[in-house]
Amino acid sequence: MDVQEVRKLDAYLKRxxxxxxxxxxxxxxxxxxxxxYIGEEFIGVLFxxxxxxxxxxxxxxxxxxxDLVEQD
Numbered sequence: 507m508d509v510q511e512v513r514k515l516d517a518y519l520k521r522x523x524x525x526x527x528x529x530x531x532x533x534x535x536x537x538x539x540x541x542x543y544i545g546e547e548f549i550g551v552l553f554x555x556x557x558x559x560x561x562x563x564x565x566x567x568x569x570x571x572x573d574l575v576e577q578d
Contacts, residue, residue: 507532507554512540515552515563542567 507515509532516530519542529543530552539553542565550567 507537507540507552515540 512530512532516528519528519530520526525544527545529545531541531543533539533541533551539551541548542550542552550565553564553566555562555564
């Protein structure tokens with residue numbers, strides 16, 4: 507994943523989720539994925555899928571049970 511691709515993904519996610527605080531950041535020593543943040547909070551990883559010469563991206567986000575507890 508090169509810098510230009512990271513920028514395109516960053517702009518795409520900001521537009522799709524209507525959230526300018528989303529950031530896509532390259533991962534050190536990895537060229538097949540990037541980290542996704544909202545502000546300073548890490549929310550998931552974007553992976554490149556190059557199978558069958560059809561490039562696509564998969565967003566993976568874990569949601570912990572503790573995150574589902576309502577805050578008062």
